[in-house]
Structure formats: C-alpha cells, structure tokens
Amino acid sequence: MGGGHSHLEILRRHILKPHPGISLTLVSAASKHHYSGMVPGFLAGTYREAEIAFDLAALSASAGSRFLEGQAVSVDPTRRVVRMADGEEVGYDLVSFGVGSSTRGSSLPGVQEHAWTVKPIGRAVALRAALMELASRSGGEAARAVVVGSGAAGIEVACAAAAVFHRTGRSRELTIVGDGKEILEGYSPRMRRRAVRVLEAKQCSILLGARVAEVRPDSVRLSDGREIPSDLTVWLTGPAAYGLFEGSGLALDKRGYLLVDDALRSVSDGRVFGAGDCATLSSHPHTPKAGVYAVREGPVLWKSLVATVEETSLPRYVPQGDFLSILNTADGRALLRYRGIVSGSRWAWRLKDRIDRHFMRKYQTLEPEALLSPGSKRTSTAR
Numbered sequence: 452m453g454g455g456h457s458h459l460e461i462l463r464r465h466i467l468k469p470h471p472g473i474s475l476t477l478v479s480a481a482s483k484h485h486y487s488g489m490v491p492g493f494l495a496g497t498y499r500e501a502e503i504a505f506d507l508a509a510l511s512a513s514a515g516s517r518f519l520e521g522q523a524v525s526v527d528p529t530r531r532v533v534r535m536a537d538g539e540e541v542g543y544d545l546v547s548f549g550v551g552s553s554t555r556g557s558s559l560p561g562v563q564e565h566a567w568t569v570k571p572i573g574r575a576v577a578l579r580a581a582l583m584e585l586a587s588r589s590g591g592e593a594a595r596a597v598v599v600g601s602g603a604a605g606i607e608v609a610c611a612a613a614a615v616f617h618r619t620g621r622s623r624e625l626t627i628v629g630d631g632k633e634i635l636e637g638y639s640p641r642m643r644r645r646a647v648r649v650l651e652a653k654q655c656s657i658l659l660g661a662r663v664a665e666v667r668p669d670s671v672r673l674s675d676g677r678e679i680p681s682d683l684t685v686w687l688t689g690p691a692a693y694g695l696f697e698g699s700g701l702a703l704d705k706r707g708y709l710l711v712d713d714a715l716r717s718v719s720d721g722r723v724f725g726a727g728d729c730a731t732l733s734s735h736p737h738t739p740k741a742g743v744y745a746v747r748e749g750p751v752l753w754k755s756l757v758a759t760v761e762e763t764s765l766p767r768y769v770p771q772g773d774f775l776s777i778l779n780t781a782d783g784r785a786l787l788r789y790r791g792i793v794s795g796s797r798w799a800w801r802l803k804d805r806i807d808r809h810f811m812r813k814y815q816t817l818e819p820e821a822l823l824s825p826g827s828k829r830t831s832t833a834r
C-alpha cells in the first residue's frame with residue numbers, strides 16, 4: 452500500500468530478483484510518485500517533472516506485479532482486506548503500508564479549500580503552475596505569498612518561491628509563518644542563524660509564535676486576530692497520521708501511526724508491515740518522519756517480507772542517529788548540516804544535486820525492456 456520512498460525498494464528488489472513465493476500487488480493513490488528531496492528544486496524551475504518522478508505503473512509492470520491506482524481508506528486485519536475509497540476490497544496474505552503522512556493542521560478552516568499542501572507530494576506539480584501564474588501575472592501591486600511552516604520544507608519552498616519571483620521580476624511580499632519560537636526546530640542555533648540570513652537576503656519575512664486559525668481565499672488569519680494578505684498560501688506544517696488505521700484494532704502510537712517492531716512488522720499482527728512516515732518504531736519512537744529513514748527502511752522491509760514467507764529469521768533495523776541534511780536555497784547554493792558542520796555554499800548544492808540525481812537513476816533506469824516482455828529475465832540496467 453503506497454508507492455513512495457519506502458516501497459520503491461520493494462519494487463526494485465522484485466525486479467532484480469523476483470521471489471517465486473511472492474505475488475506482488477502495488478496499490479497507490481497516484482500512478483506517479485515524486486521524489487520529495489527534489490521538489491523544492493522543481494518548484495524553483497531547476498528540474499523538470501520527468502526528472503523527479505517515478506512511473507509506478509511502469510515499475511510495477513517491470514516487477515511483474517499488479518498495479519491498482521486508488522486510495523486505501525481502512526484495513527480489516529481479521530478478514531485480511533484493505534478497503535478502498537471506491538468501496539472495493541483488496542485481500543492479502545501479507546500487507547505492507549508505506550502510505551506516508553498527511554500534513555498537520557490540514558483540517559483547520561479553509562486549509563483544504565484555499566491553501567496548497569504537497570501531500571501527496573505529486574500536488575507539487577499544480578503548485579508549481581500556480582506559482583508561475585502568480586509570478587507572471589501583470590499588475591503594479593506586489594504578489595503576496597505565505598508559507599505556513601518554518602521547518603526545512605517550509606524554508607526550501609519559500610526560497611524556491613523567491614527564486615521564481617526573482618526570475619520573472621514580479622515584486623513580492625513573501626512571509627514564513629511558524630507557531631514555534633524558532634525556525635528549523637531541532638537544528639543547531641548556527642544552522643538557524645544561517646537560514647535566517649538567507650531568508651532575509653531574499654526579503655522573506657519570518658513571523659514566529661503565530662498560530663493560524665483560518666486560511667481565506669486572499670489572506671491567512673491568525674488566532675490573535677491578525678490577518679496576513681495572501682494570493683498564494685502553502686501549507687507545510689509537518690507530518691500527521693492518516694486515519695487509515697483507526698478502528699482496525701492494530702496497535703498504534705498516540706499520534707495514530709502504525710506501531711512496528713525492529714523487523715518493521717506490526718507489534719500486534721505478524722501479517723502487517725509498515726515503513727516510512729506512516730509507521731513508528733516501538734524501540735525508537737522519536738525517529739524523525741523523514742525520507743532518509745523511509746529509504747533506509749526499504750531494504751529491511753524486503754528482507755522482513757521474504758523472511759516471513761520463507762519462515763526464516765527476521766532482520767533487525769536500527770535507525771541511524773543523525774543524518775546529513777541539505778536545504779536547497781534555490782540560488783545555486785544549499786545549507787548543509789551534518790553533526791557539528793554547518794555550511795552555506797555552492798559545493799553543498801552540488802553535493803545535494805549529485806545525491807538526488809543518483810537516487811533517481813537507481814529507480815528510473817530499471818530495465819525498460821521488461822515492460823515489453825514481462826516474463827523475460829530481469830536484470831539491472833543502471834546506466
């Protein structure tokens with residue numbers, strides 16, 4: 452369930468070496484998946500959509516698996532079925548959830564109607580079009596854009612918007628709104644200071660300690676009554692659990708994420724697996740909901756599924772303690788943080804671009820001939 456960062460590796464492994472005991476069905480809300488690490492670059496116009504997207508239907512065909520496009524809405528582990536939004540049921544012997552996460556606060560008044568969210572991440576394509584339309588619109592007045600969310604994604608998207616306005620020459624009022632005391636919570640003060648300097652240089656205002664009460668068609672209203680005019684509002688407030696597991700009887704954490712053991716198996720049902728944002732490790736419950744973890748969990752998940760089918764010993768996943776974080780500032784530079792190192796530089800951007808393109812090549816270059824003859828021998832053709 453879900454064709455995102457954590458499940459791509461399942462498809463890849465099945466393409467490279469199909470397991471004779473596994474008949475795979477991929478169910479995903481969209482037939483394409485977009486790599487979130489490159490989304491800010493896409494919004495800024497650095498990448499084309501084709502460079503950041505995976506064709507799930509094609510990868511699925513390549514893996515000899517069935518592909519169903521649709522949205523899972525609930526799971527019944529006693530009958531071993533997942534219910535879809537259109538009323539259909541998908542049966543399983545084993546099921547793995549990699550459906551990602553929704554966005555915190557997205558049920559607040561007006562968010563669904565008047566703000567752009569990028570979950571599922573493919574919505575970034577429509578957001579890019581809206582941003583271009585606003586930046587190219589003629590008129591004497593400044594374009595007003597508000598990014599709600601002062602974490603890494605909010606800062607990258609604000610920088611991308613600034614780059615688009617800069618390129619079209621349209622004057623703008625750009626604001627980041629956050630409900631915390633600082634931007635980039637969880638990062639070091641040095642990294643935060645750097646990020647503030649970058650945003651100030653782009654004339655992006657930062658409004659902190661501000662709680663949004665409502666998004667209106669042309670403004671963002673705060674809980675203290677203040678109103679920020681906005682022609683385009685982007686909602687990037689961090690992850691929240693989908694309601695998919697509610698009422699299923701499966702063990703969940705307090706936030707509603709599926710609780711899994713070190714083999715990425717539900718702690719309450721050995722036939723249910725979970726990885727990426729939608730799952731919480733019971734042994735490491737504070738692991739960030741970030742793509743780097745979702746990607747690292749993919750190979751463990753595959754081993755775990757195979758071990759369950761073969762009734763051999765299960766793998767054990769231990770999440771890394773820290774990870775390299777590189778924020779694209781959309782000006783040919785990036786802000787890098789790793790352990791004690793902080794750098795805002797061109798080389799950080801080049802490093803990010805190289806890592807991201809390498810990730811895409813790994814999945815985009817999986818044998819296309821297999822699409823024409825699904826029964827043929829499958830090997831990797833990474834170019």
Ligand SMILES: Cc1cc2nc3c(=O)[nH]c(=O)nc-3n(C[C@H](O)[C@H](O)[C@H](O)COP(=O)(O)OP(=O)(O)OC[C@H]3O[C@@H](n4cnc5c(N)ncnc54)[C@H](O)[C@@H]3O)c2cc1C
Pocket residue numbers: 452453454455456457458478479480481483484487488489490491521522523524549550551552569571572604608695726727728729740741742743744745
């Ligand atoms: C703008 C932005 C930038 C980011 N940049 C980074 C970064 O640089 N580094 C980093 O580590 N993290 C980053 N993240 C976070 C990262 O995107 C997530 O942590 C990661 O995508 C989680 O992977 P996943 O496999 O759990 O889910 P996803 O990759 O989100 O995949 C979920 C999949 O499930 C499908 N799906 C969703 N709901 C259903 C349903 N009900 N039924 C069926 N299918 C469904 C979706 O269509 C999708 O295919 C960023 C997030 C955003 C919003």
